[in-house]
């Protein structure tokens with residue numbers, strides 16, 4: 001789409017860019033904003049038409065989330081029926097608000113939005129490696145800038161599609177040619193994501209991956225249902241040597257530190273976030289799950305979030321030209 005390519009080229013050199021998608025019964029808007037130390041560029045699309053493109057000459061960097069508030073302050077998006085924010089940096093969805101304006105995702109207070117480290121919150125990617133291993137913890141996809149490929153408005157559901165390919169940086173730690181394509185769609189009370197990994201190399205490769213979703217929560221009231229009977233690998237106390245087990249509880253709660261992988265988890269988990277919301281987390285292709293709450297190791301924020309992560313913990317092997325694909329739909333039920 002023409003407008004999307006204008007967005008992409010306008011922001012290719014930016015250090016941190018934000019897309020906001022929102023839907024309402026009568027209108028649709030996608031905005032892309034970009035922050036650099038001296039200029040904030042801003043584009044708004046409504047029903048696919050380019051509305052605004054302007055450069056503001058200053059921004060305030062003294063907010064807690066360094067740059068995030070300044071970006072939001074300059075967006076003009078209808079939030080009547082939910083909204084979502086996606087940063088090109090890490091293709092990280094940092095906010096998903098339901099109809100009543102409540103943010104169901106959580107960004108940690110120590111998160112920074114300056115491209116120096118992954119955004120700690122929302123839905124960061126772990127690719128091409130989940131957790132510790134041969135390359136950096138959780139891989140590199142969460143700390144590279146993705147390209148904006150296209151925007152759409154199908155039946156009132158705004159969406160953006162981002163992609164990354166190998167780069168000098170990625171090949172310095174993982175020597176493979178690949179393409180990752182990530183679509184984020186906002187529907188009424190639902191956020192849908194689709195991730196496709198394609199082997200564009202001449203040799204096979206393998207990877208592990210996850211969507212490391214941070215949900216807003218009041219941890220004392222949190223429970224996750226659907227995991228009973230799953231084989232577990234408990235990363236507590238040593239993430240490099242997880243202890244095997246089986247989940248016996250109908251409902252997993254978080255009275256202390258939790259860092260546990262669940263193998264062959266079901267296609268739907270139910271999260272009660274302790275704030276009065278019941279959230280369904282459905283997936284296709286994400287065969288595993290991870291629960292994480294750092295408890296007192298993150299004293300300032302552990303009470304306010306829980307990570308319920310759809311993951312692919314068994315190595316996915318792809319021959320040249322082959323693709324792997326997985327979907328996640330989170331909704332308030």
Ligand SMILES: O=P(O)(O)OC[C@H]1O[C@@H](O)[C@H](O)[C@@H](O)[C@@H]1O
Pocket residue numbers: 131137138212235239259260290292309
């Ligand atoms: O601090 P990071 O790299 O974002 O990782 C946070 C946590 O992510 C979870 O997915 C892992 O299971 C934990 O072991 C890890 O501590």
